[in-house]
Every structure is written in structure tokens, then in C-alpha cells.
Amino acid sequence: MRDRIIGPYTGQLIESFAFPELMVALSDLQRHLIRPDCLVLNDIRSRTVCVPFPAPDGGTVMVVVKEFARPPRIRSEAYRRQGSKARRSFLMARFLAEHGVGTPSPLGFLERWEKRQLVESYFLSAYQAEAVEAHSEIIRLFSDKGTHGEGKRLLELIAGEVRALHAAGVQHRDLGHQNILVHPTETGWRDLQFLDLNRARIRGKLSFRQKASDLSRLWCPRSVQPAFLSAYFDGREIPRRFLAFLRTYRILLSIRKRTRVLRHPLRSRHRGKPGGPRPSYPSEAAL
Numbered sequence: 621m622r623d624r625i626i627g628p629y630t631g632q633l634i635e636s637f638a639f640p641e642l643m644v645a646l647s648d649l650q651r652h653l654i655r656p657d658c659l660v661l662n663d664i665r666s667r668t669v670c671v672p673f674p675a676p677d678g679g680t681v682m683v684v685v686k687e688f689a690r691p692p693r694i695r696s697e698a699y700r701r702q703g704s705k706a707r708r709s710f711l712m713a714r715f716l717a718e719h720g721v722g723t724p725s726p727l728g729f730l731e732r733w734e735k736r737q738l739v740e741s742y743f744l745s746a747y748q749a750e751a752v753e754a755h756s757e758i759i760r761l762f763s764d765k766g767t768h769g770e771g772k773r774l775l776e777l778i779a780g781e782v783r784a785l786h787a788a789g790v791q792h793r794d795l796g797h798q799n800i801l802v803h804p805t806e807t808g809w810r811d812l813q814f815l816d817l818n819r820a821r822i823r824g825k826l827s828f829r830q831k832a833s834d835l836s837r838l839w840c841p842r843s844v845q846p847a848f849l850s851a852y853f854d855g856r857e858i859p860r861r862f863l864a865f866l867r868t869y870r871i872l873l874s875i876r877k878r879t880r881v882l883r884h885p886l887r888s889r890h891r892g893k894p895g896g897p898r899p900s901y902p903s904e905a906a907l
Contacts, residue, residue: 626730630741632710633728636685637744641674642681646730649742664898665689670747673683682747683727687740688818696738704731705818706741711815712790713745717787722781722813724748724801744820751813754778754800755898762841764901772844774802774809778850781812782834793819795834798898828862839901865879
């Protein structure tokens with residue numbers, strides 16, 4: 621698929637999404653992103669908004685637009701070689717969809733450059749009104765001892781979907797529960813889907829180290845970890861080398877969390893403002 625020009629932007633759209641009414645709206649995207657009827661889904665680091673765009677039948681089509689922050693000049697130079705976050709998100713989402721791994725339907729990406737500086741970039745995907753973050757579901761289920769069993773079942777479902785992600789040869793590299801969508805049903809959940817794919821990489825066959833790096837980011841109570849890992853390995857014996865890598869990465873992740881204020885003082889200051897951070901998981905003592 622080749623890039624096309626849409627107003628001041630260049631990018632790609634899937635063919636079924638590139639109808640004339642939408643192309644006109646996208647050429648003035650900034651104006652649509654601040655409409656009062658937009659639904660802000662996330663405004664912690666990258667702003668994510670659900671926008672009602674005009675449809676060919678005279679109605680509207682709901683589109684999730686993730687707006688990435690303008691990068692510094694040196695990062696823009698890197699993006700010219702490796703692709704912007706928006707471009708990488710779109711291409712990775714298409715790869716996952718083609719390999720039967722859950723992710724919101726990718727619709728396209730747009731970016732605007734001023735000479736060698738990336739000024740604007742957006743990733744577009746289908747909106748799913750019934751979907752919720754696995755993060756909020758897990759907190760809800762493990763905050764009440766009466767629903768711990770359901771929480772364990774959800775974590776096992778997530779482990780199975782991560783196994784499918786890795787079987788497709790993809791390492792997510794930012795795999796928190798906040799980056800997984802689930803669709804609650806009367807009997808459980810369906811259609812687990814991965815978000816925030818701009819850091820993901822296609823590895824072919826993942827090593828134990830790469831698998832452990834991904835899994836170490838997923839919160840899981842100690843009492844549920846054996847069932848979680850058993851679900852990931854589909855009931856097979858868990859390799860000792862994998863467990864060693866998992867322990868190491870969890871220690872490193874703990875250190876990173878404790879030193880976040882030193883490493884990212886501005887981000888940490890923002891986390892205390894409305895819109896961030898997300899609620900914390902229950903402590904092990906509370907479980």
C-alpha cells in the first residue's frame with residue numbers, strides 16, 4: 621500500500637475507509653479533534669479521541685484517532701528511517717489482523733512533515749463502544765474477594781492471547797493490561813485485543829528472554845501466577861530459563877518504577893494532574 625496525499629497530510633487508508641466525505645474531513649483533521657461531540661478516551665501522554673466523521677449514507681462513523689506528540693528534531697530524523705509511531709502502529713496492527721491476533725481494526729495513519737521535522741502524526745482505528753481496558757477489569761475483579769476466581773480466569777485468557785501474539789512472531793515491548801482491550805459478556809469476555817503497537821517488533825521466533833520481557837509487564841497476583849504461566853505455555857512444563865529471565869525482568873521493572881520520578885520528572889509531575897495516572901492494582905497484602 622502506497623502513501624497518498626490527504627490535504628496537508630501524507631499517509632495510508634484502507635480502501636473501504638477512503639470514501640470522499642471522510643477524505644474531506646481528514647484534510648481538516650485538527651478542527652475535528654476539538655469538536656465538542658468528540659469523546660476523549662485518553663489524555664495522559666498521547667491524546668486519543670473518538671471522532672464522529674461523516675459517512676457516505678449521511679450518518680456518522682466513529683473513529684479512534686490517536687494523536688502522537690511532536691517529537692524533537694533528532695527523533696524526527698530517526699523516524700524518517702524507521703517510520704513514525706503512527707506509521708508503525710498501523711503496519712503492526714495490519715500484521716496482527718492478517719495473522720489472526722486481536723487488535724482494533726486499523727483504518728490508516730496520517731502525518732505532516734515540515735522539511736525534516738515531523739509536526740503531526742495520527743493513527744486511526746475502529747471504535748468499539750463495548751470494549752474496556754483489561755486494567756480496569758482486573759482491578760474491579762481483584763478488589764472483591766468474591767470475584768477473584770473471575771479475575772483468575774481473565775488473566776488466563778490474557779495469557780492465551782499473549783501466546784498467540786508471540787506465536788505470530790511479535791514482541792509487544794509495552795505489554796501492560798492498559799494496552800489490552802476486552803469485551804465483557806454475560807458469561808465472561810471475548811475478543812481480547814492489543815493496543816499501542818508502535819514499539820512492537822516482528823521477531824520471527826521469540827527467545828525466552830523476549831517472551832519473559834513482555835510477560836514481566838503484566839500484573840498478576842502471586843497466587844495466580846502458576847495458572848497464568850500454565851495458560852501461556854498451554855499446559856506444558858515451564859522452562860527454567862524462562863523463569864530465570866522472568867524473575868530478572870520483574871526486578872528490573874520494579875527498579876524502573878521506583879526511579880521514574882528521577883528519570884522522567886516532567887511526566888511524573890503530569891501524573892498527579894487530572895487524567896493520570898490510572899488506578900493502582902490491589903496490593904498483595906489486600907489479596
